[in-house]
Amino acid sequence: MLSKPLLEFNDNGIYCAAGxxxxxxxxxxxxxxxxxAHSDHAKWGHSHYLSHTLSRxxxxxxxxxxxxxxxxxxxTCIRNGVQISFHPAxxxxxxxQVRIEYKGEIWVVSGDYKVEDDGICEAFEPVKCHSFISExxxxxxxxxxxxQEFIYEEMNKWWRQNLEEGKTTVLVGYSLGKxxxxxxxxxxxxxxxYTHGVIENTNEALRRNGVQLNPTIRVTPETNREEMRKGLxxxxxxxxxxxxxxxxxxxxxxxxxxxxxxxxxKRRRAADRGFVLSDHADWDGLISAIxxxxxxxxYLTHGYTASFSRYLSExxxxxxxxxxxxxxxxxxxLDEDPVKLVNQDGEVIEKPxxxxxxxKVLSDSEKSIALKKAKKAGGxx
Amino acid sequence: MRIFAQLFSSLDETNKxxxxxxxxxxxxxSVADEDKIQTLALxxxxxxxxxxxxxxxxxxxxxxxxxxxxxxEESYQVVxxxxxTIALLLPQAIETQDKSLSDWIAEINALSxxxxxxxxxxxxxxxxxMDQQERxxxxxxxxxxxxxxxxxxxxxxALSEISGLETQVLTHRIMGNWDPATFSYSxxxxxxxxxxxxxxxxxxxxxxxIQETSSQSKTAKEINSALGNTEDWQAEWxxxxxxxxxxxxxxxxxxxxxxxxxxxxKFPELHPFLSELPEGTxxxxxxxxxxxxxxxxxxxxxxxxxxxxxxxxxxxxxxxxFIAYDCLEFEGEDxxxxxxxxxxxxxxxxxxxxxxxxxxxxxxVVNFNSWDELFEMRKRxxxxxxxxxxxxxxxxxxxxxxxxxxWWKWKVDPLSIDAVMIYAQKGHGRRAxxxxxxxxxxxxxxxLVPFAKAYSGLTDKEINQVDHFVKRNTLEKxxxxxxxxxxxxFEIGFEGINKSSRHKSGVALRFPRIMxxxxxxxxxxxxxxxxxxEFLQ
Numbered sequence: 036m037l038s039k040p041l042l043e044f045n046d047n048g049i050y051c052a053a054g055x056x057x058x059x060x061x062x063x064x065x066x067x068x069x070x071x072a073h074s075d076h077a078k079w080g081h082s083h084y085l086s087h088t089l090s091r092x093x094x095x096x097x098x099x100x101x102x103x104x105x106x107x108x109x110x111t112c113i114r115n116g117v118q119i120s121f122h123p124a125x126x127x128x129x130x131x132q133v134r135i136e137y138k139g140e141i142w143v144v145s146g147d148y149k150v151e152d153d154g155i156c157e158a159f160e161p162v163k164c165h166s167f168i169s170e171x172x173x174x175x176x177x178x179x180x181x182x183q184e185f186i187y188e189e190m191n192k193w194w195r196q197n198l199e200e201g202k203t204t205v206l207v208g209y210s211l212g213k214x215x216x217x218x219x220x221x222x223x224x225x226x227x228x229y230t231h232g233v234i235e236n237t238n239e240a241l242r243r244n245g246v247q248l249n250p251t252i253r254v255t256p257e258t259n260r261e262e263m264r265k266g267l268x269x270x271x272x273x274x275x276x277x278x279x280x281x282x283x284x285x286x287x288x289x290x291x292x293x294x295x296x297x298x299x300x301k302r303r304r305a306a307d308r309g310f311v312l313s314d315h316a317d318w319d320g321l322i323s324a325i326x327x328x329x330x331x332x333x334y335l336t337h338g339y340t341a342s343f344s345r346y347l348s349e350x351x352x353x354x355x356x357x358x359x360x361x362x363x364x365x366x367x368x369l370d371e372d373p374v375k376l377v378n379q380d381g382e383v384i385e386k387p388x389x390x391x392x393x394x395k396v397l398s399d400s401e402k403s404i405a406l407k408k409a410k411k412a413g414g415x416x
Numbered sequence: 417m418r419i420f421a422q423l424f425s426s427l428d429e430t431n432k433x434x435x436x437x438x439x440x441x442x443x444x445x446s447v448a449d450e451d452k453i454q455t456l457a458l459x460x461x462x463x464x465x466x467x468x469x470x471x472x473x474x475x476x477x478x479x480x481x482x483x484x485x486x487x488x489e490e491s492y493q494v495v496x497x498x499x500x501t502i503a504l505l506l507p508q509a510i511e512t513q514d515k516s517l518s519d520w521i522a523e524i525n526a527l528s529x530x531x532x533x534x535x536x537x538x539x540x541x542x543x544x545x546m547d548q549q550e551r552x553x554x555x556x557x558x559x560x561x562x563x564x565x566x567x568x569x570x571x572x573x574a575l576s577e578i579s580g581l582e583t584q585v586l587t588h589r590i591m592g593n594w595d596p597a598t599f600s601y602s603x604x605x606x607x608x609x610x611x612x613x614x615x616x617x618x619x620x621x622x623x624x625x626i627q628e629t630s631s632q633s634k635t636a637k638e639i640n641s642a643l644g645n646t647e648d649w650q651a652e653w654x655x656x657x658x659x660x661x662x663x664x665x666x667x668x669x670x671x672x673x674x675x676x677x678x679x680x681x682k683f684p685e686l687h688p689f690l691s692e693l694p695e696g697t698x699x700x701x702x703x704x705x706x707x708x709x710x711x712x713x714x715x716x717x718x719x720x721x722x723x724x725x726x727x728x729x730x731x732x733x734x735x736x737x738f739i740a741y742d743c744l745e746f747e748g749e750d751x752x753x754x755x756x757x758x759x760x761x762x763x764x765x766x767x768x769x770x771x772x773x774x775x776x777x778x779x780x781v782v783n784f785n786s787w788d789e790l791f792e793m794r795k796r797x798x799x800x801x802x803x804x805x806x807x808x809x810x811x812x813x814x815x816x817x818x819x820x821x822x823w824w825k826w827k828v829d830p831l832s833i834d835a836v837m838i839y840a841q842k843g844h845g846r847r848a849x850x851x852x853x854x855x856x857x858x859x860x861x862x863x864l865v866p867f868a869k870a871y872s873g874l875t876d877k878e879i880n881q882v883d884h885f886v887k888r889n890t891l892e893k894x895x896x897x898x899x900x901x902x903x904x905x906f907e908i909g910f911e912g913i914n915k916s917s918r919h920k921s922g923v924a925l926r927f928p929r930i931m932x933x934x935x936x937x938x939x940x941x942x943x944x945x946x947x948x949x950e951f952l953q
Contacts, residue, residue, distance in 0.1 A: 176483055177491045177504040296504070298428065298552075299496050299848030303876070307429055342490045349484065 041117075041135060041142050042168065044334075044357050049144060049168065053137050054117030057081075058144045061359075068119065070146025071130035072097060072211060085112070087121050089129030089156075092240040093211060108157060124148040125159030126314050127212030128246055134162050143328060144168045149313065150320040153183060155219050159316075161327030168334045168357065169325060172315040173293055174343030180293070180317045186310055187220035193289060193308055194225050194267055203286035204267040207275060207306070210234045212314050213291055214269050215241065218249050221267065229254050229263055231270035231279075275304075293317075325352070419447060420455065420517040421549040427566055436566055440574035449601035450518040456604075457596040458562055459571050461676070466560040467527035468535055470498060473559060476536055480543065481505040493896050496848025499555030503548050513545045524558060525597075569817060579605040584619075584816045592616035593678065614665040617672040618698060618744050618752065619816040623806065623823035634826075636791035643787070643807065643824070650756065650810055651782040651790055653802035654825055655739055656714045656912075657704025658721070662686065662738060664693040665748075671703070679703075682721065685736040689772035696748025697766065699740045700814075701779065706737035711801040714926060715914045740767065741779040741806075744814055752814035759814065797828040803911065804828040830909035831951055832931055833943045837904045838864055840886040841897050843871060851886040851898070852879055854930075856908055858921070860945040864902055867921035867948060868910070873930030882933075905937040906930050913951045923948060 043050050048060030048067075056066040063080030070076055072086070072093040079098050086094055088105040095101065106112060108131065111120045121131035126147040133144045143164040152158035190206070197204045208214050214234045221228060228251050230238065235253040242248060252258065254268065263283065274280050275288070290306035293313025301309040316324055325333055325347070332353040335344050340356040347354035423443045427436055444452055457463075478488045483505065495501040515523075523542075527535055539558075543551060556562040569583070572590075576583045589604055593615050626642075627634045634642075643649060659674040660683075669690040671680045680687075683703055693699075705712035712734070720726060720734045743763040744752050751759060763778065770776045782805070784790040790805065797804050804827035812822035835856035843852035853871040857864035874882065882904065889901040909931040916924035922945075934941075 175491055175494055176481065176487060177495055177501060179504070297495055297848060298500055299844075299846050299850075302428065302846040303850075305431060309429075339490075339494075342487065346484075346487060 041137055041140050041166070042144070044359065049359070051114075051117060051135060051137075054114035054119070054135070056114050056117075056119075058133055059146065066114070068133055069094070070124065070133060070144065071127055073127070073147070076146060085119075087129045087131040089241075089244055089246065091129075092244040093129065093237060096236060096240040108160075122162045123157035123160045125150065125152065125156060128156045128215065128241060129244075130156060132160075132162060134164065140165055142166045142168065143330075145170055145324075147172070147315060148324065149316045150324055151180065151183060153216055153219075153314075155216055159324065161324060163329050165330060166332040166334070167325060167328045167330040168336060169321065170315065170337050171321055171335045171340060171343040172338035173313065173317050174321055174335070174339040176318045178293060178296055178317045179319060180296075180311060180313060183216075183220065183312065186312045190217070190220065190289070190310055191222040191225065193287070194221070197287045198225065198265060200287075201264065201285070203264050203283040205280065205283055205286045205288040206267060206269050206291065207272055207288060208269065208291040208312075210237045210271045213312070214238070214271070215246075215248060216312070216314065217269060217291060218251065221249070223249055225267075227252055227262070227266035229258065229266050229268045231268070231274055233271050233273075234269050417515055417517055417520050417546070417550050417554065419443070420451070421547075421553045423455075424553050424564065425549055427564065433570060436570050437574050437577070440566070440571060441578055444574060444578055448516065448518070450596075451516050452601045453596045453599065453604065454518050454521055456571065456575070456590065456601075457594075458557065459564055459566060460568055460590060462594075462596065463560050463562055464521050464524050464557065465528075466558075467524055468539065468558065470559050472532070472536075473502070473539070473555070474498070476539055477502040477505060477543075480540060481507065493842055494849050496842065496844040497561075499559060499561060500552050502555050503552035506543055506551065509544055509546055511545045512547075520554065521557070521596075575605075581605060585609075587619045587816050588616075591619055591676065592672070614668060615663065615670040615678070617661045617663060617670070617676070618750075618814075620659065620661065620674050620700070621815045621823060622818040623825045624818060624820050626807070626824040626826045636787040639791070639826075640787045646784065646786060646790075648810055650760075650808050651784060652741060652779045652806045652808070653782065653797070653800055654804045654806045654827065655702040655704055655711065655779065656801065656803050657702040657711070657717060657739070660701060660703040660738070661744070662690055662699045662701065662740075663745075664690050664695060664697045666695060667691070673703075682726070683736050683738075684726065684731070685775060686738050689738070689770055689776040692770065692772065693766060694747065696745055698743070698745035699738070699763070699766075700742035700744055701738050701740035703736060703738055705734045706777075707735055711739075713801070713912060713914060715912075715924070737775050737777055739777045739779045742814060755811040755813065756808055757810045794826065794828060802828075830911055830931070831913065832907050832909045833858065833948055833951075834905055834934055834937060834941065835868070835908050836864055836902045836939045836942045837882075837906060838866060838900060838902055839897050840882075840900050847871075847879070850879060851883045854882075854906075856906065856928075857902070858943050858945050858948055860921075865921045865945055867919065867923060867945070868908055868925045868928040870906075870908060870928045870930050873909075874933065878933055902939050905934040905939060905942050907932050907934055913948070915952065921945060921948070923952065 039052065041051060041053060043052065047057060047062040047064050049058040056068055057064045058068045059070055059076040060067050060081065061078055065082045067081035067084050069084055069086040069090065072090045074097065077094055077098065082102060084094065084101050084103045086103065086105055088107050091103060091105050094103060106121055108121050108123055111118055116137065118136040120134045122134055124130040124132045124146050126149055130146055132146060132148065135142045141164040143162045145168060147170050148159050150159045194204045206217060208217050210233045214237065218228060228249065230251045230253055232253060235251060238248055238251055268283060270280065287307040289308035289310055290304050291310045291312045293311060293315055294300040295309030295311045333347055334355050334357040336357050336359045344354040344356050423439065426439045430436060474488065478485060491505060492498060492501045495504065527538065542554065546554060572583050572586045576586055589609060592613055594613065660679065661672045663670040669680060669687060670678060671683055671686060673679045686703065705716045716734045720730050723730060740763055743759050743766065746762045767773065767776055767778050784793065794804055804825065807824045807826055809822040815822065835858050837854045838857045839855035840851040841853040842848065843850055853869065855866050855869050857866045885904060886898060886900050889903065890898045891901055892899040908928055910925040910928040912926035914924050915922060
């Protein structure tokens, strides 16, 4: 038995004292292990990064020239006698659960995960451990996902219908993860898929990493508007309501997110269609994942941590709420810090924490500054 | 039911009225007549009687979902709608059925003689045969909370385009007391009005506000350029009671509120004057409390509206009168097409012949020679116990619904006070899972005393910002209510204020709402309880 827990939560992030490293730290540290490239998990400013191999190009695109080491699933590295390995989290391409073993004690940090195999990233794999640090973004029993095949079918049906009605199809989803998942779920025989600059930059980074994606066409001022009407435009949430999007009028716009499961959230988004497609585990998924780890202790990071830990305690787990900066309690709407909007290259990055921030609220002036910068960098248009 | 559930989600997915009308038309032509009339009933607020109380529905849902009560409650907090929460929590359907909307409503209506165990068995098997969207709509109907984001005028428009009947005709035909069990779609759309319902009211003519908010206050000059010659207009005080239509036909009397509730029993004082009217008379006016020749504040009327039994004490404390301002039916004839001055003459005649003139009152015509004069008089509205003026064109017919042009309401600016937000609670519906319902406080020495709750007046963007603040500045949680760090200041508008022993602050506000977020103010700059109490005079 160790004198103190193998992992602890401090002001910088999830810390392993024995190995002197952090997992997904939110403040600059010396040694950071990154579960995946969404920016509430992969922050700028660490001296050294360790991530999964398939996160390499996206991290470099988002964070610039960082000191990055990569590792595949199942490989192991040692820090001060602490054994570290990566295991598929099924969240997005390159997402990993981090397994830590020291003196016979095993902890696993889930990062973000989903249990359904999306066919794009390596499927979630339960890892046996003593303590499990789990996200619970959708840790309420009202969240139950339908199979992705069903959602894809709906999506393609909607695209065909828009085509018949002469409307452009605009589909909104996060640029890293959701966009690629949608792309692979679309029926490419219907038409071309056009991408917003931010999404295309991410696609290019992934392709550089050797990931095979369906063909896409970057939207530029020269792109033929008539042709686009027959296609489908993929764009990030930050483009909703912007002049960029209004140019495609008449259009029908769909929003892809787990939050679309609730009527209220759907109506707030005022989308023409809401597709309940999430890269996070639903209620049953979270519980089955936790059970499969055979752990005794669970720490819950972001989402409905209070309710979910209470429920886990009632079914016999030693469950705790952990305070992290991954979105925080119920923080599903607003971003704290607009600085994050633009990376060093001056490119717009939409609020990256995937599903847990469906809507970015920016003042108009912030939006226009971000857009101008992006234009200069050849990003957004 | 599946088609009806599909209609509901299609309507949810568009904000465009033309598209909503199109969706409604497609629905109406695709379903049987019984379903048409049931849909019309539901969409106009004629819900089937609630046969199972919502506590039982909740308990059975928890049991079927296999979750503890606290988790059900927290789920409800997140979703913000009971019917939807249950639809989401229940396990997937194990079978399907093809029962229509009318079939289900007939089953619901047949529940009352059943035992609790039989009701439970019925409900569980119903849930087991429905998909999520069907369950949601079904739960809303079952628990009596069915509402839809479609105005009556859109449904009328769709039905009018299908049936070829004028919208005003249809609007009138669906007024009043009808039951989808006995009133059929073919009766609704036949050439001549087949209704024998003597209680049926006319659709109310509603005025738009001439100025939407106090910040866009209109000057006398602007009113002049908008409305033109004062001689074409009649001004009346805008009374602060309940708009009502009073009917005498074939010796029977009926009083309808604007919300289409039959309220005859609520106002026994009005019965003698109504019974005495000539047969075939319909009046439009204000039911209002009146004592010593003077209208009483709305709060007095409020004390009796909610009561089931009108005790002697209540009758004595809130004596009623009827301030009449229009006559819609005279000698059994619909006279809504006549110009207002002719209708007014008939109204005056009826009042003159009444032996209950202290109850049956005329809304006095306010004489004025210029808009400037009226503008000045409007400032005195509160002294006259009125909310401002109603402006009506002398040659205007009595129209159907809310229409611009002939009638306007020109309300007095609301009272306002700067207050600090101290509690927040999540909203419902579109605002579910967002902190949108706030409690406000003013200073009493160095303490903040809560005095009003308000949940409207902010833009979506502001709501997001306040929600963000609440989530990060919670001091304590009491069930769904959060105590928030006192930091945000808002200007709260209200229509009136009364003493109240039930409230900590000692006052109760009428229609409080958020006028604007005072980001320029610190909490020290908020008003005091003394300032608030000064409004009591």
